[in-house]
Amino acid sequence: MAVVGSNEWYGIAYGNGKYVAVGQKGYVTTSTDGVNWTTPKTDGGYKSLMGIAFGKGKFITGSSTVAGTIMSSTDGNAWTTVANITNSDLQDFRYVNDLFFVDSGNGYSYVSADGITWEQINSIQLVNDITYNNGLYVAACYNGIIATSNDGKAWTPYTLGAKSWLDVAYGKGKFVAIGVAGLLTTSVDGHAWTKPTQVVSIRWVFLIYKDGMFVAISQNGYMTTSSDGETWTEPVQMKDESGNNVTSWIQDMIAVP
Numbered sequence: 001m002a003v004v005g006s007n008e009w010y011g012i013a014y015g016n017g018k019y020v021a022v023g024q025k026g027y028v029t030t031s032t033d034g035v036n037w038t039t040p041k042t043d044g045g046y047k048s049l050m051g052i053a054f055g056k057g058k059f060i061t062g063s064s065t066v067a068g069t070i071m072s073s074t075d076g077n078a079w080t081t082v083a084n085i086t087n088s089d090l091q092d093f094r095y096v097n098d099l100f101f102v103d104s105g106n107g108y109s110y111v112s113a114d115g116i117t118w119e120q121i122n123s124i125q126l127v128n129d130i131t132y133n134n135g136l137y138v139a140a141c142y143n144g145i146i147a148t149s150n151d152g153k154a155w156t157p158y159t160l161g162a163k164s165w166l167d168v169a170y171g172k173g174k175f176v177a178i179g180v181a182g183l184l185t186t187s188v189d190g191h192a193w194t195k196p197t198q199v200v201s202i203r204w205v206f207l208i209y210k211d212g213m214f215v216a217i218s219q220n221g222y223m224t225t226s227s228d229g230e231t232w233t234e235p236v237q238m239k240d241e242s243g244n245n246v247t248s249w250i251q252d253m254i255a256v257p
Helices: none
Strands: 011-013 019-023 026-029 049-054 057-063 069-075 080-086 091-094 099-104 110-111 117-121 126-133 136-141 144-147 156-159 165-171 172-181 183-187 204-210 214-220 222-226
Touching: 011 057, 019 049, 019 136, 019 144, 049 099, 091 126, 099 126, 136 172, 165 214, 172 204
Parallel strands: 011 049, 049 091, 126 165, 165 204
Antiparallel strands: 011 019, 019 026, 049 057, 057 069, 069 080, 091 099, 099 110, 110 117, 126 136, 136 144, 136 165, 144 156, 165 172, 172 183, 204 214, 214 222
């Protein structure tokens, strides 16, 4: 586990042969292997960068303290401001099925085909994550809402209990959503969902599907896996290379193609 700089890192993405991480006070670092990282650097503007996404050959990130600023880079080193889209902070950038998405502190989400021209999507609860399969975008949202869309712009909300859904992924022929208090729900078509059940007692916040396996991680370093999205292993504390428990607050997770 590498310690890079002294500021917090909020987002990570992979593209063009390198990892790029962004964080507090606008610091950025890059790596070609995920182990060795460049010395963090910032432009001095103290624009905390709360997330990053890679798509269409470029990284897209934005500022949490300079309202609405969108920046683009092909290598993670040289950045260009390409848009200002709102009067609020930006967070949680994503690239899903040819579209960029970002949420803002004023409760709205935005979508873009190129990372430059952005459109506010119709109002739903603030999105925590988005996945896609077979013509359907599915979003995990606050206040028990899971929303679906055919184009990434017009969304239909479904209320599944009162607890927030924190992440969603598609694999093994189904959508799987995880939420507060270890809740889980699944759906084959993204519209009809199973009754939320508690499969673990930990608050899971990150979920990915890769190489036939679902992996869920909590912010305080616990991990569980599932081969079908329904039966999960007993949560275990993640370890670093020295065998010590990972207790750092985890902010983001990616699966590299």
